Amino acid sequence: MRTREAETSAGEPIDLPSNWGRWGDDDERGTLNLITEEVRARAAAEVRSGRAVSLAVPIQPTPFISGPFAPSTSDASPVQQAMVFTAYPTTAAADVLVVTNHHPCSTHLDALGHVFVGDQVYPGRPVSESMSQAGAHHGSTTAFAAGVLTRGVLLDLAPNSQLPDGHPVTPDDFDAAEDRQGVHLEPGDALIVRGGWPPASAIGQQRPGMTLDAVRWMHRRGVSLYAGDIGDAHPELDPALPAPLHEVGLARMGMPLIDAAHVDDLAAVCAELRRHSFLLAVAPPRVHGLTGVPVNPLAIF
DSSP: OOEEEEETTTSEEEEOOOOTTTTTTTTOOGGGOOOOOOHHHEEEHSSSSSOOEEEEOOOOOOOOOOSSSSOSSSOOOEEEEEEEESSSSSSSSEEEEEETOTTSSSEEEEESSSSSSEEEETEEEEEHHHTTTEEEESSGGGGGOEEEEEEEEEEEETSSSSTTTEEEEEHHHHHHHHHHTOOOOTTTTTTEEEEHHHHHHHTOOOOOOOOOOHHHHHHTTTTEEEEEEEEEEOOSSTTOOOEEEEIITEEEEEEEETOOOOOOOHHHHHHHHHEEEEEEOOOOOOSOOOSSEEEOOEEOO
């Protein structure tokens, strides 16, 4: 595995975890390659009662109002809707939707080409060859055509509460949650994190966020997919360093991210059943050439 270096504001180099070249120079699946048939079989064994919980934020569309793009602010809907009525051959109603994929109130799956490293996208392909006005040609949602099916593990970092404002999430938080819950993350598992901060909540407050060491922990453990209510909000001690989840986890490690996940319902069911592992099923629509796509992840017990 090659590493990509960054520098602190003082000019000191820092090694960052990377999977560039690990699965070939044309790879578009990244850490989803860790989900083998054996991992899927282990995940399927988690299903005992058939109970299912959604990790998606509900969306209420608003009428299509202006221009070709939906607003991306957190107080606006990520989906704008225009109704279309037909009278021949059947009287019916249909919808035309304008969707903002990378919206803070839309649960969506980031493709690997969403974030660049300089003038390259994972795993080292030039941006000029990978992205154009006609869509994404490499590192796009095309790689998600078969969906994602693996074991999910919830690490609740603040049971029945929330992490403090601006809390930097570290490996110690993960290790403590594993010990408290009696669960251990295995290679190929999806990591679901709860910090008690729902998507787009507490506007104006400093939200907790992942540190680079937390993402290094994910790399060592072989996490295949990340989802949670904790993102890159916490500023690192050195602002010159890259955003841990998006610029390191996604762009360098090739670890797809489910942004704006709703995990409180999942945490409640895990606490009720005293189980923090489950089958995670993510089946995005097969729309190719996008940098991200809305999803409704399901945890099945």
